[in-house]
Amino acid sequence: MISVDVALARSDFTLDVAFEGGQGITALFGPSGCGKTTVIRLVAGLERPDRGRITLGDTVLTDVERGVRLPPHRRRIGLVFQDALLFPHLSVATNLAYGRFFTARERRRVERDAVIAVLGIGHLLDRRPATLSGGERQRVAIGRALLTSPDLLLMDEPLAALDDDRKLEILPFIEHLRDAFAIPILYVSHSVEEVARLAATVVRMDQGRVAAIGAPAEVLAPTGLASAMHRFEAVSVVTGTVAEIDEAYGVTTIAHPAGSIVVPGRLPRVGASVRVTVRATEVTLSRERGTATSVRTALAGRIEAVTTDGGPFALVTVLLDGGETLYAYVTRLGFDALGVAVGDRISALIKAVSIDERGLAGLEAPEKRKA
Amino acid sequence: MDWFTVEEWTAIGLSLKVGTIAMVASLPPAILVAWVLARGRFPGKALLDGIVHLPLVLPPVVTGYLLLLSFGRRAPIGAFLAEHFGLVFSFRWTGAALAAGVMGFPLMVRAIRLSMEAIDERIEQAAASLGAPPWWVFLSVTLPLSLRGVAAGAVLAFAKALGEFGATITFVSNIPGQTQTIPAAIYTYTQTPGGDLGALKLSLVAAVLALGALVVSELAVRRRRGREGRA
Numbered sequence: 001m002i003s004v005d006v007a008l009a010r011s012d013f014t015l016d017v018a019f020e021g022g023q024g025i026t027a028l029f030g031p032s033g034c035g036k037t038t039v040i041r042l043v044a045g046l047e048r049p050d051r052g053r054i055t056l057g058d059t060v061l062t063d064v065e066r067g068v069r070l071p072p073h074r075r076r077i078g079l080v081f082q083d084a085l086l087f088p089h090l091s092v093a094t095n096l097a098y099g100r101f102f103t104a105r106e107r108r109r110v111e112r113d114a115v116i117a118v119l120g121i122g123h124l125l126d127r128r129p130a131t132l133s134g135g136e137r138q139r140v141a142i143g144r145a146l147l148t149s150p151d152l153l154l155m156d157e158p159l160a161a162l163d164d165d166r167k168l169e170i171l172p173f174i175e176h177l178r179d180a181f182a183i184p185i186l187y188v189s190h191s192v193e194e195v196a197r198l199a200a201t202v203v204r205m206d207q208g209r210v211a212a213i214g215a216p217a218e219v220l221a222p223t224g225l226a227s228a229m230h231r232f233e234a235v236s237v238v239t240g241t242v243a244e245i246d247e248a249y250g251v252t253t254i255a256h257p258a259g260s261i262v263v264p265g266r267l268p269r270v271g272a273s274v275r276v277t278v279r280a281t282e283v284t285l286s287r288e289r290g291t292a293t294s295v296r297t298a299l300a301g302r303i304e305a306v307t308t309d310g311g312p313f314a315l316v317t318v319l320l321d322g323g324e325t326l327y328a329y330v331t332r333l334g335f336d337a338l339g340v341a342v343g344d345r346i347s348a349l350i351k352a353v354s355i356d357e358r359g360l361a362g363l364e365a366p367e368k369r370k371a
Numbered sequence: 372m373d374w375f376t377v378e379e380w381t382a383i384g385l386s387l388k389v390g391t392i393a394m395v396a397s398l399p400p401a402i403l404v405a406w407v408l409a410r411g412r413f414p415g416k417a418l419l420d421g422i423v424h425l426p427l428v429l430p431p432v433v434t435g436y437l438l439l440l441s442f443g444r445r446a447p448i449g450a451f452l453a454e455h456f457g458l459v460f461s462f463r464w465t466g467a468a469l470a471a472g473v474m475g476f477p478l479m480v481r482a483i484r485l486s487m488e489a490i491d492e493r494i495e496q497a498a499a500s501l502g503a504p505p506w507w508v509f510l511s512v513t514l515p516l517s518l519r520g521v522a523a524g525a526v527l528a529f530a531k532a533l534g535e536f537g538a539t540i541t542f543v544s545n546i547p548g549q550t551q552t553i554p555a556a557i558y559t560y561t562q563t564p565g566g567d568l569g570a571l572k573l574s575l576v577a578a579v580l581a582l583g584a585l586v587v588s589e590l591a592v593r594r595r596r597g598r599e600g601r602a
Contacts, residue, residue: 046496072499073508079500085493089515098511102502141497148501 002026002152002186006042006052006062015039015208024200025178025185029192029219035208036188040156043186044079045072056152073102078145078183082157084137086129092140093125099148110149110181118176119143135166139173146181153185159194167194168357174198192233193359196220196277222280222315222327231313234280235359236326238299242267242274251352257322258299262352263360277359283328284349285316287338297350299326303342308332318348379569381548382556383576389464389552390532393472394525397479401524405483406509410492426538427477435541438470442542466543467550471535475528482527486520487513519592526588530581553577 005018015035019026028036041047043054045061048069054062056077061070086095096112116122119139129137138158145153158174159167175198178185189195195202195216202219204212212219222234240256245266254261254274261276289298301320308314314335316328326348340346375383408420426434442449442460452458460466490513498508514521536554543550545559557573560566 044496044500071505072496073502073504075500076502077500079497081493081497085491085497087494087498087512098498098503099501102504144497144501154500 003055006049008049017210019203019210019213021186021201023184025187025198026201027195027199028188028203028205029195030205032190034205036205037156040154040188044077044154045075076151078148078150078153080141080145080155080158082160084141086137086140088129092127095140095144096147103148108149110146115143115146118180119173134162135169138170153183155185156188192220192235193277193356196235196237197359231281231329234327236278238276238324240274242270242272258301258320262296263355264352265357278350280327280329282354285328285330286347286349289347295349295351299348303344303346318346378547382551382553385464386533386553389468389471390529392468393532394529397472397476397528401476401479402483405480405487409484409487423480424477426474431537432541435470435538438542462543464549467539467552470538470542471532474535474538475531478531479524479528482524483520486517490516522588522591526584529584533580
């Protein structure tokens with residue numbers, strides 16, 4: 001378990017954060033400049049805090065008060081940057097082998113062949129980094145870090161430098177390695193879909209401070225109209241099980257107590273539990289089920305709260321049948337025209353095409369996307 | 372070959388020897404100093420930078436005189452080295468090599484330092500995160516990635532050593548067969564009636580050697596770039 005409680009002041013920036021991360025993926029989420037990367041650099045030992053303590057399991061990595069500061073190479077923490085930063089003068093195989101020499105034999109629990117298989121980089125071993133595509137490079141970088149059998153893996157925006165297709169290519173690998181190697185991951189991102197899909201715990205950061213910590217569904221929920229400018233980042237996370245895969249139309253139907261959810265793409269298998277990330281701006285409210293539209297997803301629930309401030313927007317909180325919460329950003333005009341109030345039954349319509357595959361946990365690796 | 376006299380051959384051979392020894396001997400300290408200046412964070416860094424650059428800005432005669440004051444037979448460092456290691460600099464070819472090395476040192480450090488500073492520091496940090504201690508990061512990442520700078524620095528220092536005149540003649544004089552390198556020989560020819568042809572021939576040799584060094588370093592860099600797949 002990683003435990004961080006540090007503060008640091010620079011001329012143009014102050015950071016003061018405390019959080020803990022357990023197994024699985026802990027996501028550091030927030031706008032650029034909020035200090036996510038600084039936290040990663042502090043944990044990796046590349047930056048010195050002014051005050052505080054960082055521990056990983058029983059190991060004290062940094063303790064300013066006691067003068068402890070383990071150097072980066074003795075922290076046993078893997079690091080994956082936004083740009084892969086492979087060693088350009090070494091082959092892929094040598095890049096992968098680089099850390100092996102420094103990992104004591106009895107600590108080696110990640111197998112080379114397993115990593116190569118999970119990341120699908122077997123055919124690249126003899127190549128030079130300069131000849132790889134962005135996605136391939138990033139996979140090799142992840143493999144290189146994994147092969148030191150680290151106690152923690154730090155991933156700083158590992159997908160940010162890739163185009164959308166490549167992101168979809170890498171995401172399943174990250175999920176797979178999270179499940180296959182049981183190495184806790186501290187994952188930095190400003191993409192709400194990535195965070196909602198991958199994280200067990202989300203640490204939302206703002207201006208060098210922790211704004212919220214918790215499960216994705218809680219932390220990523222809109223906090224009210226104060227953040228109306230950030231309305232495109234407000235999401236709800238709902239969980240269902242795969243009910244039917246429609247090969248002909250290329251869509252998957254997910255069963256949920258409030259109704260079925262249609263999403264694009266083929267999810268791995270019927271019966272699998274799936275997290276779906278829905279942007280609050282993509283939810284339409286309707287008084288009836290409404291079969292006269294192209295929208296296939298209508299979730300039933302009850303209006304729990306409406307937040308307005310006299311501006312153009314209204315944030316509607318819908319308590320779905322089954323207990324999950326769905327948020328909808330609508331105009332105040334639209335909501336008033338509906339003629340409903342808190343406590344009334346309502347249908348929430350979601351366009352399948354508006355659901356970003358990045359926010360759909362459990363999707364299979366897209367086929368034939370090799371560069 | 373009888374294009375050159377025995378004295379001229381001696382000067383050419385001595386210049387090559389002095390230049391090569393000066394270059395090879397200054398490479399390790401130059402790489403170390405360049406690394407310290409490129410990556411180190413310590414008080415007194417500006418002072419070190421200044422001292423390294425001193426031979427570049429001082430009149431060569433002054434540098435030669437300072438060498439004489441410290442490495443001469445009866446000077447503190449010179450006497451110590453002579454007594455304990457049998458290493459004598461004054462009026463020997465070794466002294467010419469020392470003078471040439473000192474004069475070329477700032478050029479070498481500068482070229483290596485620039486190429487080290489051009490390396491993304493995060494590549495070295497990635498190596499550290501893989502468990503590599505700093506010395507191994509230096510040997511396996513920093514040094515290979517700055518080889519172009521090392522080659523450029525070596526060539527610059529070699530060329531400087533071939534051309535070095537002021538500090539050498541002040542420190543170890545102009546003794547044929549011992550300290551008379553090509554520039555000193557050319558100087559002697561220009562002071563001798565009828566020495567024009569010799570001066571001209573040796574000047575041509577100096578130009579050819581300098582160009583040759585440049586070509587060799589260019590080839591080394593090209594080959595390396597090819598291997599990294601960037602060509």
